[in-house]
Amino acid sequence: MATTARTTTVHTTTAGTNSAGTTSARTVLFHELGGPDVLTVEEVELPAPGPGQVLVSVEALGLNRAESLFRAGAYYYQPTLPASRNGYEAAGTVEAVGEGVTVFAPGDPVMAAANFELSAHGVYGDRILLDEGALVPRPAEVDAVTAAAMWVTYSTSYGALVRTAGLGPGDRVLITGASSGVGTAALQVVRRAGAVPILTTRTEAKRRRLLELGAEHVIVTGHEDVVKESRRLTGGQGVDIVFDAIGGPGFRALGDAVVPGGALVVYGWLDRAPTEMPTNWPLTVHGYANPDVSRTPEGRRRASHYINSGLADGTLRPVIAEVFDGLEAMPDAHRLMESNTHTGKIVVRP
Numbered sequence: 044m045a046t047t048a049r050t051t052t053v054h055t056t057t058a059g060t061n062s063a064g065t066t067s068a069r070t071v072l073f074h075e076l077g078g079p080d081v082l083t084v085e086e087v088e089l090p091a092p093g094p095g096q097v098l099v100s101v102e103a104l105g106l107n108r109a110e111s112l113f114r115a116g117a118y119y120y121q122p123t124l125p126a127s128r129n130g131y132e133a134a135g136t137v138e139a140v141g142e143g144v145t146v147f148a149p150g151d152p153v154m155a156a157a158n159f160e161l162s163a164h165g166v167y168g169d170r171i172l173l174d175e176g177a178l179v180p181r182p183a184e185v186d187a188v189t190a191a192a193m194w195v196t197y198s199t200s201y202g203a204l205v206r207t208a209g210l211g212p213g214d215r216v217l218i219t220g221a222s223s224g225v226g227t228a229a230l231q232v233v234r235r236a237g238a239v240p241i242l243t244t245r246t247e248a249k250r251r252r253l254l255e256l257g258a259e260h261v262i263v264t265g266h267e268d269v270v271k272e273s274r275r276l277t278g279g280q281g282v283d284i285v286f287d288a289i290g291g292p293g294f295r296a297l298g299d300a301v302v303p304g305g306a307l308v309v310y311g312w313l314d315r316a317p318t319e320m321p322t323n324w325p326l327t328v329h330g331y332a333n334p335d336v337s338r339t340p341e342g343r344r345r346a347s348h349y350i351n352s353g354l355a356d357g358t359l360r361p362v363i364a365e366v367f368d369g370l371e372a373m374p375d376a377h378r379l380m381e382s383n384t385h386t387g388k389i390v391v392r393p
Contacts, residue, residue: 128165362387
């Protein structure tokens, strides 16, 4: 969504602000690595926004697999302990801005851009303080729960499939681990492009749900061979693009599912074993990380326009698996995420 730059002086907020100029916030922290029970809700003091900073009142939080890995010490970087924050995705409203902030003003609806280090800037809380460049605008007509489920999933799918793999009409796209938030977003991105979504999941129940959501075909990995089914469903040719959340040794075999010169984009590592590369060349392998979109103003502008236009025309709409109320429910929300029994995005309202 396009925004108009404004010159804004420092604004302060009275709600939750004490005489020292700090703001009280309830924040989810963890002091040691471990399971969901290490997550605790604590009162912290946030300073008034400094130059280039924005204070946001959080209305909803979207959960991502990266945050479960981070909490357990299995992410690609380690948390800073004790008192590590967590969380990439939040939707809320600007409470106050610091000197030099020109894009946002108090009252603006915003989303976190997920382009920050989690220990210092994680968004699990009822108030957060972020740099201006760590936020993107959200349409005023989009409710907070929907907004909290949007940015990471759709910017990842847009960045990986449209920008990186060059997704186009008629492309046959194999999406692995497709019942996740990113998987269900990718399904919609593929359909929006006029391409053919072929999804994998582990159970018949999830197959039925993914077909209801618009999948062209669903392969159940528990009793169907992904490579054989991919070739059968494409008349023996193979798919044009693989969008893989899993990695590990199984990634090597996915090369046999693509057409000569096809593309494989791996964005996750649900299988913690070393990823093995396919050798049935020619093909192209991309290792995708979402900062490719979110680290620059231009990337954020393009992704925001893509997402917001999809919301406006109805082709993009997050699949919400479950909504939890209260920060104290965060451990239960993490347990559901790790159970792999849900389809779509898990959201927590502070």
